[in-house]
Amino acid sequence: MANPSLLILAGDGIGPEVMAEVRKIIDWFGTKGTPFDVEEGLIGGCSYDVHGVPLSDATLERAQAVDAVLLGAVGGPKYDGVEYALRPEAGLLRIRKEMDLYANLRPAQCFEALADFSSLKHEIVSGLDIMIVRELTSGIYFGEPRGIQTDNEGGRVGINTQRYTTNEIRRVARSAFEMARRRGNRVCSMEKANVMESGVLWREEVTWIHQNEYPDVALSHMYADNGAMQLVRNPKQFDVIVTDNLFGDLLSDAAAMLTGSLGMLPSASLGAPMENGRPKALYEPVHGSAPDIAGQGKANPIACILSFAMALRYSFDMGEAATKLERAVETVLADGHRTADLMGEAGGTPISTSEMGDAILKALAA
Template sequence: MATHKLLLLPGDGIGPEVMREVEKLIGWFRKRGTGFETETDLVGGAAYDAHGVAISDAAMARAMNADAVLFGAVGGPKWDGVPYEARPEAGLLRLRKDLGLFANLRPAICYPALADASSLKREVVEGLDIMIVRELTGGVYFGEPKEIVTLENGQQRAIDTQIYTTGEIERIARVAFDLARKRRNKVSSAEKHNVMRSGVLWRKVVTQVHGDEFADVQLEHVLADNCGMQLVRWPKQFDVIVTDNLFGDILSDIAAMLTGSLGMLPSASLGAEDSQTGHRRALYEPVHGSAPDIAGRGLANPLAMIGSFGMALRYSFGLIEEADLLERAIAQVLAAGLRTKDIAPAGANAVATSDLGDAIVKELETLS
């Protein structure tokens, strides 16, 4: 029996709470014969409190040796005053950079039972199934120079640099086109070529990759701001959206709310495929933040974290049947009316974080 090595990094805020629900699922799959070997370490504010850094070298070494990393959430007001380079978010950025996780996959799926939880009309979101592919290790978040300088007149000037190379755009485009072939065969490339030189290159390279390697896939170009508007107007026109680091951050959060809550959106961050083994380094995380205002109160929605584990089953371990089973269990539990507070109708009773996790384990048992 193959053993899959998982590193669990619960982090801060509600991170440990939602990770506990994933640990229940890992335990259930183990009993069913799926081999998982897990380690747990610190990241974010928890790591800063213990080690003075957002992630220790030892934790990074564990991440490098794992088949996949499950990441909870980081940050909170407690660490607002720490040095910039040690801020909790720096732990996640180091993981992405050192592991080479350039492709961020963020599915937005609206389960029929949750169509009324969205702020948009049911007919706009019911049946929604889109995938946002975000470039994750380039662009304005990593470009240099990145600084705040004091000018001669005493004013300050802040600089963030947007940089992309041909190779960075080519590889993320290929991920998007490959995914589209397995879905509804359409890619929408979002950039701002009308005002940004990086957008001009982005559009040129995506068009070239499409013509050379993926001419069978439908390609459309859309300005990123218009893409945001279209996601709210009629999101079901999209299948796969590919975009850069900054626009991907924004557009995926918009897509999250189409599903009813940030607590519903999982994500996968993938590295390059190893030429010998075919394995990709990978990190899986919910899109939501650490939500310190509700931490420890049993209010957190664990479905984005659970969905992230489901993506690990699918993309890192090739356990397609198990991933499908987990998705069916989630859909059945929601259809039965179980909701955490963020997705519960007004006036309805909401269940606790642990209760929703227990219900999914129970449903897995029933379905299997």
């Protein structure tokens, strides 16, 4: 059988730095009998600099062909003046849309060693382990009409359209229910059915999927604004949260900070199965490109490393290897290794990006 294939798109800012640490781990698995065929490409600002577009057709073609894509981060102030369609973020939106990666999985797990780094009390976040399933290829970020227009009085009007279809809601709901069956068997669906017709449709279709396909999974509904409040009030009440593109963007970032640092959180974006049975997939850390610390060795590579662990689990059916890598991260944190974002009030001397990667690799090999 052919080796599993990966396309690495390190991107901009701290992307290349954190991805370099992932590459060490990929290479380590190769020495242990699980080699990966790895190629690299450009996305975001670096692609714009070379090709004049944030994602070239050739890179997109390769992304469609491999088993999984690993992405670092895109963007930076250098591109603030570039027109919207050519900005780095447009490349990210395009690859998600063209690959039809409709289910975005964002775990929020609080490692015990970092429970005191959250802005919430220790007892509220200790042991936290929730999964947010965000619809990723429709909703207000993609709906038409959109744009900025001039009205009859000469004023300007910004327009974005929130739009969902039955199929778009049902398929991401199925992803959430399947995920719940692997975990605590509970799904909470979040929308704004009290003020939005798209929210009414969302609630009705999620309910239909539950009643007809997943009656064994507990389902609850919550308005998204209340969901945001509950995430900071009692986050451990949740197991799997499923929500639309806009609310998922907001709620997952709120959940991210429960763990103490955006540098800790991975994500997976999954689509329909390919001919080999593996889902189309893109894995990336939740954090951005952090241009203020790029090139300084200060970035935390853990989110990117954990994103590769998600690839092992969801693309390559290597659950034991994924758990082993996750436990290596937990061991390193428990031993007191900290990058700058994890120093807290106690102070001390942080380790560098590469030193954190080396420490995780050592724990993995132990």
